Amino acid sequence: MAELAADYVCASLADGSATSLALPTGDTPIGMYKHLVERCRRGEISFSNAELFNLDEYTGMSPNNPRSYHAFMRRHLIDHIDVPAEQVHLLRGNVADPAEQCRDFDRAIAAAGGIDLAILGLGANGHIAFNEPGVSWELDTHVVTLDEKTRHAHRPNFPDEASVPSTGVTMGVNTLRSARKVLLLCAGESKREALAALLAGREDRAWPVTSLLGHTDLSILAEAALMPASKQFA
């Protein structure tokens, strides 16, 4: 799955269909990032023209905190590829004015011509980026309250329950749906219900991932075990 995801991203970079990328955190994309870093090291792909945006971040968290998504993006991708620093746009958790950061981020996305390719992970509760169940689908980048299910899923990365952030900042569903191409990565048994909601083909505000239904260029890469037999092709 990691290799197929990397193939998709490389092909999109190479044929010019993706210059601006929205990038996920979480366990699922780590393998894809490994392949991308390797291929960049071998000179097979280049990020020199890419504009990179991360999807989300915990609020209140310094970019230097290894648990921050900022640090994740640097650790798994940014620090190992040939992207110029000025083309990297990472949301920060510890800004003085979060609303202003959201506006600046949206302006940077607009200046890049919008997002060409949004690569998304999937939350067990159906979230995409930090767009939790019940969120408005009309928003661009905004500050959110994290769902208890999300906080629970993130608990292993923190020393105790109380340290798990309760708010975040995220690209909104409107931004994600406006991306020219979307690649959704689904791995792990906990995602079964969320993926099933998407495959059921009905928009449902309780499952934010269903906001992607109707997108004209949505690709789903899922572990075979999560796919109903009728939808398996590889």
Ligand SMILES: O=P(O)(O)OC[C@H]1O[C@](O)(CO)[C@@H](O)[C@@H]1O
């Ligand atoms: O890949 P994982 O670790 O299952 O995470 C799934 C989703 O949850 C998040 O970590 C946010 O809660 C996303 O970044 C990711 O898309």
